[in-house]
Amino acid sequence: MVKNIYIMKNQIKKIILFSIFVFITIIACSDNDNLDTTPPGKLSNITVTPTNGGGIISYNLPSDNDILYVKAVYTNSLGEEVYRVSSKHNTSLEVNGLNQTSPLKVKLFVIDESQNISESTEIEFTPLKSFIFLVQESIQITPDLGGVKITWDNIASKTVFVYVHILDNGNETVRILSSNNPQESIFVRGLEAKELTFSTRVEDFDGNITELEEKGKYTPLFEEKIDKSSWTLISGQSINGNAYEGRTVNFWDDVVDTVETDADNSYFIITRDNNGGSLNFPLDIVIDLNKNVKIQRFKVWQRAYWYQGGGVTYHYQEENIKSFDLYASNDAQTWNLLGQFDIGDPRDAAGNITAEAFQEAIDGHEFSLPNTSEQFRYLKFSITSNFGSTQITVGSEITLYGLDNL
DSSP: OHHHHHHHHHHHHHHHHHHHHHHHHHHHHHHOSSOOOOOOOOOEEEEEEEEBTEEEEEEEOOSOTTEEEEEEEEEOTTSOEEEEEEETTOSEEEEOOOOOOSOEEEEEEEEETTOOBOOOEEEEEOOBOOHHHHHHHHOEEEEEBTEEEEEEEOTTOOOEEEEEEEEETTEEEEEEEEEOOSEEEEEEEOOOSSOEEEEEEEEETTSOBOOOEEEEEEOOBOOEEOOOTTOEEOGGGSOOOBSTTOOGGGGGSSOOOOSSOOTTOOSEEEESTTTTTSOOSOEEEEEEEEEEEEEEEEEEEOOOBOTTOTTSBOTTOTTBEEEEEEEEESSSSSOEEEEEEEOOOOOOTTOOOOHHHHHHHHHOEEEEOSSOOOOEEEEEEEEEEESSOSSEEEEOEEEEEEEOOO
């Protein structure tokens, strides 16, 4: 699998670089049909600022009025000859994809609109320690509910692939995480509450990769589905969701609405007529869990059944919940914001929805909190938008995961 990812990344790089080259060539041909054979001059005043895994080459362009782009050619840390290009509108070029801290030779060329190539100018500089090693050094692992939280710093803000090797009594599994964020925090879920050995290695988009490094032994925290049999509605703080066959308490009845049948009426229906004549978001549903819990993640389901007939999905349609805020409290008066969440709109301009988006809706939209919540008793589900209706808002189910009966 790792090999396939590497091959795919190299193919993507080649396609991108070839596309840039073709685009520049097309522009050149359209701008000037009378090609000359005189090569442009060389770059001058060249300076290099080393970066982590590369360098920024700055320069002055020659005085030729038909310059198209600048090209840098060098051998990367994998022994491959590669090139980078920069248009005539720039005065710098980035050389990257390196994991060495030894001197690197780079040949620089100027290419004009007639594809004439200047004499080469060779420079040499020493890159700083590659950012993939800095990412590897910064990785922190923290046990969490049902898994672990993995964080790292990426000062280059370039795409990295973090391979997390999990060893359980001689059996190894690998999770692949990816990001280009300067600070990242990702949960690895589905792990048992027992001691596991974690090791990581980090790869960049060019195929440079660190050695596998053991990060330690960690025991994920026990996680369970929060039982909903004790939950009750605080009606005085909640919107009226009892229109037609809908009931607000259906939101936690452990019955997920399906496309095929409406026999269970497993959803709430909020109408403007039952709530003062308009849907004034946010629309709050306040629940007394009648016990204390901690949560780290949860799932939400839309209404699935379309009232004009079974077998036709109502997912992502105008009345369904789309975005919401989640709050927790210990007195139902002072509320702590757990997070702001959005199901997202997968519909294209013609209203088409992918099979993957439908499957996500069927399985339930899963959301994670940035950190495990503090202990709480009361939950406020505050709907901030639907998919477009000004008259009705509907939803089917919510399920929490964490620590129950604290």
